[in-house]
Amino acid sequence: xxxxxxxxxxxxxxxxxxxxxxxxxxxxxxxxxxxxxxxxxxxxxxxxxxxxxxxxxxxxxxxxxxxxxxxxx
Amino acid sequence: xxxxxxxxxxxxxxxxxxxxxxxxxxxxxxxxxxxxxxxxxxxxxxxxxxxxxxxxxxxxxxxxxxxxxxxxxxxxxxxxxxxxxxxxxxxxxxxxxxxxxxxxxxxxxxxxxxxxxxxxxxxxxxxxxxxxxxxxxxxxxxxxxxxxxxxxxxxx
Numbered sequence: 001x002x003x004x005x006x007x008x009x010x011x012x013x014x015x016x017x018x019x020x021x022x023x024x025x026x027x028x029x030x031x032x033x034x035x036x037x038x039x040x041x042x043x044x045x046x047x048x049x050x051x052x053x054x055x056x057x058x059x060x061x062x063x064x065x066x067x068x069x070x071x072x073x
Numbered sequence: 074x075x076x077x078x079x080x081x082x083x084x085x086x087x088x089x090x091x092x093x094x095x096x097x098x099x100x101x102x103x104x105x106x107x108x109x110x111x112x113x114x115x116x117x118x119x120x121x122x123x124x125x126x127x128x129x130x131x132x133x134x135x136x137x138x139x140x141x142x143x144x145x146x147x148x149x150x151x152x153x154x155x156x157x158x159x160x161x162x163x164x165x166x167x168x169x170x171x172x173x174x175x176x177x178x179x180x181x182x183x184x185x186x187x188x189x190x191x192x193x194x195x196x197x198x199x200x201x202x203x204x205x206x207x208x209x210x211x212x213x214x215x216x217x218x219x220x221x222x223x224x225x226x227x228x229x
Contacts, residue, residue: 010206011145014138015146022143
């Protein structure tokens, strides 16, 4: 990170934006893997440090559309 | 030619899957640009093509920007790992700030009837953000491309 900050604010800010994108991508993949292997919504929520409602709202629709079996909340 | 509101609605509809492919909950300027580049024979896609930017080249430039930026932050990404998520579709999408700013820039600065090229102009005129960084990394002369779009707008 130090290198990005050394290269100026534009690079440092771009790094923040890219890391957010990367986190979103990793979250999608990790939640999908967890649900495929039978994790429940409360377990996923606790592991991510967010509420059940938040994780359900963010991921349920796409996982259902992908035909992934989901445990009840 | 489509009426502008219809064009814009369709453009954003086509940008939606690009945002979803990107695991993004918002449609950003780069997603709109990818949708524009995929159009066939339109004024905007021809402007982009004049700079060598078809959808494939643009996607490669954006991918390079993502990796380059993360690399500068000390992170390397295994693309195959990220592509393992299959369920990116059907997430509710909202219009991102970069698109809102691009529309304000492109459409707000003209007294003419709005045209697709105004949207492209608004996207290209961003001096910071993912799009200008990706174009710079790909060696695209953004000023020349902006001039090309302005020329197309003048030509009618």
